[in-house]
Amino acid sequence: MEYDYNDKLAFYAEWYDEETSHEKKFILNYFPSDSTLELFDRELNRIYLRRTKLDNLQMDDMFVGNTIRIYGRQVKITAYGDTRTERIVGKTKEHTFTIIKPSLVPKLGEVVSEIQRRGFQICKMKMCTLTNKEVLDLYEPYKGDNLLPFLLEHLVSGPVVALELVGSNAVSRWLEELGPEDPLEGKRTAPQSLRALYGNDSRVENGFHAAKDPENARREANFFFKGEHSPQAPVRVRNSTCCVIKPHAILQGKLGPILQTITEAKFRITALLMYYLSSKAADEFLQVYKGVVSDYHALLLSFVDGPCVALEICGQTDDLDAHLDFRSFCGPSDPDIGRQIRPATLRARFGCDKYKNAVHCTDLPEDTALELEYFFKILDA
DSSP: OOOTTTTOOEEEEEETTTTTTTTEEEEEEEEHHHHHEEEEEETTEEEEEEEEEEEEEGGGOSSSSEEEEEEEEEEEEEEEEHHHHOOOOOOOOTTEEEEEEEGGGGHEEEEEEEEHHHTTEEEEEEEEOOOOHHHHHHHHGHHHHHHHHHHHHHHTTSOOOEEEEEEEEEHHHHHHHOSSSHHHHHHHHHHTTTHHOOOOOHHHHHOOOOOOSSSHHHHHHHHSSTTSSOOOOOOOOOEEEEEEEEEHHHTOOOOOHHHHHHTTTTTEEEEEEEEEEHHHHHHHTTTTTTTTSSOOHHHHHHTSSOOEEEEEEEESSTTHHHHHHHHHHHHHHSSSHHHHOOOTHHHHHHHOSSSSSSSEEOGGGGGGHHHIIIIIIIIII
16 A cells, blocks of 8 residues: 555554653554654643654554554554554454464474464463363353363363464464364365464364454453453473563564574473563663673663563473573573574574673573562563
8 A cells, every 4th residue: 555745544552651650642643654653642632752753663563552662662552543544454453362272382483483474473472371260261152162171171281372463364364374173174175274284183182272253352362461360471480590582583583483492402481471671671670780781771772672572491301400501502692702602502593782682591590580570470460
């Protein structure tokens, strides 16, 4: 679609000012012709930010539910501002919901890469361990299905990963990408579908649950990602360590390969949560590095330029020293040095520079519990 200079897309947006504990409400106007935006303060009824261009802001970033960074402020897009914007963006940035079932979680990195390769953005992501009640609440519309008792048994047998996806006609297209619920049928009729590729030959262990329509997609996403009673990301905090995959790596499409590299080594992921850090939250998390790193501001920015993914990492066997071995696996903090002396490490393979170095890992063993608690208890609450 061609846009002229004055064409704009309008959204409702919010920014929480932590200094005043006040949530400011805006109309965000985005101009596709030159990727500029302006903010209009809805409470004061005046322009808050005149039309300006921001580095790295693209049309792909403009969808309901996304958080974008505007001069250090994390601004969340909450709704469409008019029917025209909803008509233009609504289907191209539709939301859907899916669950990676326990049998497929060990291949999480490979699956994430497939999701992105097939044209979907991941805007929310959480690893959970479900209770019987949570499964029954989630599957309320499916009561009476003969498979429900078997689904329940499988879904509580290990961790699941819940994802909210965004894409063009996301609900119907995701169901098409998954293929038939029976993987055996999928292998006959849609051999490149995800259930045909990853399912374990039964409707119960077919790898994925997916929302059937937009209404259920909203209900199921809210079940996992909104409210104090949503399933929590469990942490062991026992012979484990904390890893944070930084925003630049996620925005460059490296989330799947990094997850896959971790699990193909001697580690396993026992907790996972995608989060948008505010500058204040990132500053709290990084307090121990103030006065230690040469450019603290650059370090801070490397955590707030988009979504990050926090992980709890354990060894595949209990005799592994998870903290020591994973810190070594991450490699030198400067990827350029890593590429010279330890090219197989995570930062050497996926990092850009000393601060955009792909991953943070806990430096001191005694900080592990603090860092895990910050992401999985304080921020998740």
